[in-house]
Amino acid sequence: MTVLALGLNHGSAPLDLRGRFAMPLEALGRNVQALRQHLAPAEPEVAILSTCNRTEVYVGLPASACPRHAMALAEPAIEWLAAQGGTRPAELREHSYFREGAEAARHAFRVAAGLDSMVLGEPQILGQMKAAVREAGSAGALGTTLHQMFQRSFAVAKEVRSRTEIGAHAVSMAAAAVRLAQQLFDDLAQRRVLFVGAGEMIELVATHFAAQKPLQMTVANRSADRGLALAQRLGAAQLPLAELGQALPNFDIVISCTASSLPLIGLGAVERALKARKRRPMLMIDLAVPRDIEPEVAQLDDIYLYTVDDLAQQVQANGERRQAAVAHAEAIVNAGVDSFAQWLEQRASVPLIQALHKQTEDWRQAELGKARRALARGQDVDAVMEALSTALTRKMLHGALSELHGSAGDAHRQWVASVQRLFLRDSV
Template sequence: MTVLALGLNHGSAPLDLRGRFAIPTEALGRSIQGLRDHLAQARPEVAILSTCNRTEVYVGLPASACPRHALALAEPAMEWLAGHGGTPSGELRRHSYFREGAEAARHAFRVAAGLDSMVLGEPQILGQMKTAVREADSAGALGTTLHQMFQRSFAVAKEVRSRTEIGSHAVSLAAAAVRLAQQLFDDLPRRRVLFIGAGEMIDLVATHFAAQKPLQMTVANRSLERAEALAQRLHATQMPLADVAERLGDFDIVISCTASSLPLIGLGAVERALKRRKRHPMLMLDLAVPRDIEPEVGRVDDVYLYSVDDLAHQVQVNGARRQAAVSEAEAIVSAGVDSFSQWLQQRSAVPLIQALQTQTEAWRQAELQKARKALARGQDVEAVMEALSAGLTRKMLHGALSELHSSAGEAHQQWASSVQRLFLRSGS
C-alpha cells in the first residue's frame, strides 16, 4: 500500500465546489511543493492532477515503507487539499474519494484511459495526466513508485485505445459544443463566435467551429501573443480581454474557458448585450472551472447558458456499443493493475533480499577465515574444504531446521512445505 489517491471529480462534487480546487498548470509546481512541505516528515512522492473535471492528489512512498506510514499520510493530505480549496474538511470528505494500493493504481489507469471521464473515452485527459507528471518531475517530487504507476497508466491507456472502440465512440466536449450551436442556430455560417481564452480547450473547440465556417470568429485573451497565434491559425480576429463586456452584443455564440479565479462576464454585461441585440438569442458555453460566466446569467430570457457539466450530458450516446467497449477496457485495466501490484510486491521484497545477501556473505567470510587459518596451520586441504562446506551448510539450514523442530500444528505444516519448496527438488 505505497500509493494513495484522493480527490474530487465530476461524479463526486458539483461544479462550483470543484471550481474552488482547480489549480492552473503554471501553479502546479508551487502546489506540489506546498503539499510536500505539509507532509514534511515523510517527504513522499507527490503528483497533482487538476482539470475542469477533477482535482486529485497522488502520494507514493518507497516500497520499503510500512503500509501504516503510507495510510498516515491520507489525513494530512486531505487537510492540505481542503485548505487549498478554502473548504471545511468535513465538506470535502463528503464530496471526495480515497483509494490506496492496487485500487489507487486502478483509479489512475481508468482516468488515463478515459473510463472515469465525464465524456467516456475523451482523449484530452491523457495529455493532462502527462502534464501533471512532467510538473511533478520538474518539482523533484516524482520518485520510482509514482513514475512506474503513471508510465504503466499511459501504456494501459494506449492499449485501451488501440484494442477497443472506446476512442472511436468518444464524443468530445468540442464536438458537443458545435452540435449544440447547430441545434440553436441552423445557420452557423451566418453567426459570429467569440472565444474567450487561448488554452487547449478553446483551441480544440475553436478548431471544431472553424470547420463549420461561421461568419466571424474572434479570440479574446489576457495574453495578446497567445490570442494572436490562435487567431492567425484559425483566420480569426482578436481583441483585448478588457473589451469583452463592451462588445459582447456583437456575438451570437460566446465560448469561454480561462484560468480566472473570478467570473469574467457578469449579469449586467449580458443584459446590456441583449438590449443591443434587441433580444436576439445568445448561446453561451462556460467550459471553465471555476466559472467564467456568472450562473445567474442562465436565468435571463433569450440566453442559453451551458456549463461544462451541462455540456457533458449532451454526449452520452452510443450506449450499447460503448458499454461493450467499456467491458473490454476494464479487463485491460485489471491486467495492468495486477502487473503493477506484482511490481510493488517485488519491490517490497528488496530489503529482505538485501538483508539475506548480507547475512549469507557474512557466513561465507566467517567460514573462509576459518579455512585460511586452518591452512596456515598446515592442516590437510581436503579436511579444510570438508569443514568449510559443512560449516556453510549448517549455517544455511540452522534456521529452517530449528523451526521444523520447534513448531507444531499448522505452523509446522507451513514450515515443512516451505522447506520442501526451497531445498528439495522432488518436493517430497
C-alpha cells in the first residue's frame, strides 16, 4: 500500500505554465474519473487539487499493490497531466515534483496547513483541499488509503492553526497589496478601488483596503448575488461584470481574482481607460491563475501591474515569515507523518493477515471434517477430540519448528527470538 503525489506549484513552475493546468472545481470529478481510466487496470484511488498556486494529483494504491506497481503509475500520470495542460511530458517533469509514501503524505499535510503556500498560512487552501476531496469522493475515486491520508491532513492543519501563529501570516498578501497602493498613491482616501471577484482572497484584500477608508470601493462579480453580499459587507458599490470595460477609467486601483479561464481585462480596454483618464496612473493587481489581466498590459506607460507571484516576493522580502512558528508547525506535521506511515505499514500487512486467517481456517475445516467422519464411524469422542487438537497444534507449529531445526548462526538466533515472542511471551 502506498500513496503518490505529483504536481506543480508556485515554487516549481512559472505563473503562465501553472495557468495551463488550472482546473475549475466543477471539472475535478470528471477529471479524476478520466485519470483512473487512464491508469487502468490498476484502478487506483485518485484525487486532484487545483488552486491558484498549484495543480496536484494524488494516487492511492491498495494493500495488495507492491512498490514496483506503484512507481509504474508515475509515468502514465505525468503523461495524462501533461495532456491536460497541452504540454510535453518532458516539460512537465522539468517543472513538477513527485512524492511517494510518507513523503507524499508529508506534502499533503504541509499543503493543508498552509506551510507550502505562496503566502505562509493562507486559509483558503484547507477549504480548497476539502472541496477537492469531496469531488473525488462523489466521483467514486476515493478509497481507504486516500481518505485516511486526507482526513489526517485536515486534523494536522487544524492543530497547526490552533497551536501556532502560522495563521497570522495569512494576511500578508493583502497587507502587501495595500503597501503597494500606498507607495504609488500618497493618500488612499482620495482613490477609487475596484475589486473583480468575490472569493475569499478578494474579501481578505478588500477588508484591508476598507481599513484605509478609500474614496470609493466597488465590487464586480459574475454572480450578482455573491457580489452584492460582499459589497454590502464592505459598504461598497456593485458593478455588473458586463460593464467592467466601460467603468474601468473610473478606478485608480483594480484588484482581480476570479476563476475565469480567460482574461477579463484586455490590453485594449486598459488603453482606452488610460486615454479617458488622461494618462493618470493605475495600479492593477492580478491575483488570479490563470490571469485575469492580459500580461501585455504591464508594458503600458502609467500602468503598474503586479501578479500573485510579484506580491509573494514582496511578502518574503519584507520578512513576514516567522521561523519559530514554522518550526512548531513542521513538528506537528512530522508527528502526523509518523502516525500515517505507521498506519500504512500496518495496512500493508493486511494481505498477510488475510492469508494467515485463510490458512488456519483451511486447517480447522480439514481437521473438523476428519473428526466428524471419525465420530460418524462410532469412534470414542475423547479420542477424536485428542486427535483433533493434536493435529491442529502440529500444523500451527510445523513452520516455526522447521525453521528452528533448519537454520544456523544469526538466522537461527533470530528464529529463536521470534518463536519466543510468538509462542512464549510469558517466558521472554
